[in-house]
Amino acid sequence: MTSVEEIKANVAASVDQAQRAVLGLQVVTEQLDESMAELRVTAIGSVPPTVLTAISLLDQARSRLEEASTLIRSATDSADAYRAIA
Secondary structure (H helix, E strand, C coil): CCHHHHHHHHHHHHHHHHHHHHHHHHHHHHHHHHHHHHHHHHHHCCCCHHHHHHHHHHHHHHHHHHHHHHHHHHHHHHHHHHHHHC
C-alpha cells in the first residue's frame, strides 16, 4: 500500500511537471507573438488575404495556449489542495 508521504511526493512531482509545461507554453506563446508581429510588419501596405488568415490562425492558436495554461494552473492548484489535506 502506498504511504501518505509517497502520495504527496507523487502529487508534488506531477505539479512540478505541469508547471514546467506552463513555462514551455509561455515560450511558445512568445514565439507566436513574434511570428504574428513579423507577419504584420511584412504585410504593411499590401495585405494579402492569406497573410490575414495566417495571422488570425496564429492568434487563435495563441488563445488556445493561454486557455491551456489557465487549465493547467487550475489543475496544479487542485492537486496542491489535495496534497495539503492528504
